[in-house]
Amino acid sequence: MNDTTILEAVDLRKAYGHGLQRMPILDGIDFRVRKGDFVSVVGPSGCGKTTLLMALAGLSQPDTGEVRFRGQPVTQPPQGLAVVFQDYSRSLFPWKTARENVIFAMRDTAQKTRQERRDRADELLAAVGLKEFAQKYPWQLSGGMQQRVAIARGLASESDLLLLDEPLAAVDAQTRADMQDLILELAQRFDQTCLLVTHDVDEAVYMADKVIVLSRRPTSVATEIPVDLGKRRDQLATREQPGFLHARHEVMERIRSYRSQMAG
Amino acid sequence: MIPLRKPADYAPILMPLIVVAIWALAAASTSSPLFPGPAKVAQAIWHNFSTIMVQLGATLTRVVIGFAVAAAITVPLGIMLGRLRIIGQLFEPVMDMLATLPPPAIVPLVMLFAGTGDAAKITMIAFAAAIPLLMNTYEASKTQNEMANLVARSLRLSRFETMLRVDLPAALPMIATGVRMAVAAALLVSVTSEILLATDGIGVFLQRQQENFQIAGGLAGIFFISLTGLVVNTLILAFEKRWLFWHYRAQEDAK
Numbered sequence: 001m002n003d004t005t006i007l008e009a010v011d012l013r014k015a016y017g018h019g020l021q022r023m024p025i026l027d028g029i030d031f032r033v034r035k036g037d038f039v040s041v042v043g044p045s046g047c048g049k050t051t052l053l054m055a056l057a058g059l060s061q062p063d064t065g066e067v068r069f070r071g072q073p074v075t076q077p078p079q080g081l082a083v084v085f086q087d088y089s090r091s092l093f094p095w096k097t098a099r100e101n102v103i104f105a106m107r108d109t110a111q112k113t114r115q116e117r118r119d120r121a122d123e124l125l126a127a128v129g130l131k132e133f134a135q136k137y138p139w140q141l142s143g144g145m146q147q148r149v150a151i152a153r154g155l156a157s158e159s160d161l162l163l164l165d166e167p168l169a170a171v172d173a174q175t176r177a178d179m180q181d182l183i184l185e186l187a188q189r190f191d192q193t194c195l196l197v198t199h200d201v202d203e204a205v206y207m208a209d210k211v212i213v214l215s216r217r218p219t220s221v222a223t224e225i226p227v228d229l230g231k232r233r234d235q236l237a238t239r240e241q242p243g244f245l246h247a248r249h250e251v252m253e254r255i256r257s258y259r260s261q262m263a264g
Numbered sequence: 265m266i267p268l269r270k271p272a273d274y275a276p277i278l279m280p281l282i283v284v285a286i287w288a289l290a291a292a293s294t295s296s297p298l299f300p301g302p303a304k305v306a307q308a309i310w311h312n313f314s315t316i317m318v319q320l321g322a323t324l325t326r327v328v329i330g331f332a333v334a335a336a337i338t339v340p341l342g343i344m345l346g347r348l349r350i351i352g353q354l355f356e357p358v359m360d361m362l363a364t365l366p367p368p369a370i371v372p373l374v375m376l377f378a379g380t381g382d383a384a385k386i387t388m389i390a391f392a393a394a395i396p397l398l399m400n401t402y403e404a405s406k407t408q409n410e411m412a413n414l415v416a417r418s419l420r421l422s423r424f425e426t427m428l429r430v431d432l433p434a435a436l437p438m439i440a441t442g443v444r445m446a447v448a449a450a451l452l453v454s455v456t457s458e459i460l461l462a463t464d465g466i467g468v469f470l471q472r473q474q475e476n477f478q479i480a481g482g483l484a485g486i487f488f489i490s491l492t493g494l495v496v497n498t499l500i501l502a503f504e505k506r507w508l509f510w511h512y513r514a515q516e517d518a519k
Contacts, residue, residue: 057418058418059414059417059418076417076420077417077418077419077420079420081418082418083414083415083418085411085414085415087411090409090411090412091411091412091414091415093412093415093430093433093434094510094511094514095433095434095436095510095511104419104429105419107419107420107421108420137510137513137514138514139510139513139514140513157419
């Protein structure tokens with residue numbers, strides 16, 4: 001194993017049900033995430049992206065195969081790995097303010113005193129543009145703002161790897177573009193390795209250094225497409241670059257081939 | 265500054281006044297000593313005030329102890345049973361059976377083990393309060409959203425921490441409903457148990473008054489019991505507003 005590999009999936013397999021009802025979901029998933037990378041995982045709908053993410057996060061066990069995080073096999077959620085879930089309206093605790101929700105993630109972190117945690121939470125909330133909203137409760141915030149609190153919470157645990165499970169699937173289009181840039185900016189600023197699971201091909205390519213394309217179910221890795229667009233991205237310029245269009249084309253073509261197979 | 269009062273603000277006071285007025289008229293139109301008017305009852309309250317307070321005090325002390333015992337046992341138990349699915353399912357039929365059992369039915373059994381003193385009454389009160397508390401806590405803990413638990417697990421909370429810091433607060437709104445039902449049941453059973461196992465308490469006071477044909481005195485006692493219920497309910501509502509505002513506000517916002 002190469003030194004800079006932070007997360008590794010080795011021949012992950014998982015099926016639901018038994019006997020004749022047995023339905024294989026993951027059928028041998030292999031890939032690596034290197035430290036400092038922003039990796040997108042994209043695949044046709046219903047291809048078991050969530051199942052994969054749960055296994056990567058240590059929230060469920062694969063039937064066979066192994067997830068290795070910093071070289072150690074993952075059997076339960078490991079320290080140093082944070083998850084931002086899609087369903088922000090349920091993932092934040094309604095009885096806690098935005099600040100308290102962020103502080104909730106500071107369990108194994110350097111901030112020990114109440115004041116240190118508070119300051120750190122406020123710093124992170126400012127980083128996601130919610131400086132003024134630290135005292136607000138999640139239900140007083142819009143969907144996009146709630147997801148930004150959840151992202152701040154993800155950053156608060158000072159993890160080596162942030163797993164993002166379709167974090168922008170439920171926010172409106174304009175907010176989504178803003179939040180893509182916000183996440184990219186935060187990833188750089190906090191030197192955060194990220195793995196983004198998404199169904200949106202453009203988003204996958206726009207955000208990532210590498211796109212992992214999944215096949216349809218039973219799912220394996222169809223192909224990995226490197227995206228050489230540098231770390232700085234721009235909603236207009238990046239999306240017009242030949243490199244972007246080329247990568248997008250390749251991903252799209254691959255996913256479309258699965259769709260037509262399903263239709264046929 | 266005193267805010268201007270709207271007519272609607274007086275509505276809660278108006279209705280009791282009307283009832284008292286009708287009562288006074290009805291009592292005045294009959295000469296039966298078994299139907300005292302408000303004036304007679306007020307007099308009885310005046311005469312018996314210290315006795316009523318002492319007896320009510322004895323009753324409420326037992327209610328508080330019984331309720332506290334019930335809550336201390338059933339809330340953690342309910343959360344745990346809700347979390348540990350299999351054990352919860354084992355206990356569910358038992359809970360359903362106990363829920364339909366009228367608390368006075370256990371009096372003979374309780375007497376066998378705890379006699380007729382405070383211990384027996386507190387046991388009955390605790391039993392009556394325990395059922396709604398347990399059912400509501402269990403139901404809340406069982407049905408709460410998976411996502412909160414995924415978050416707790418990914419933040420590496422232990423099972424115990426998850427119960428304390430995630431499951432308990434999430435279950436509070438339903439527990440509050442259980443509390444309201446439990447307080448009503450506790451008050452009911454405390455008075456019933458006193459009438460059945462007479463030693464002291466407001467229930468005993470009521471019975472003595474009735475035995476001596478002191479209808480006005482009995483009504484005075486009843487007046488204070490309902491007043492207690494009103495005060496307790498107001499207190500519960502105040503607590504809910506203070507601790508569960510996030511639940512009610514979030515629900516309003518979702519509309």
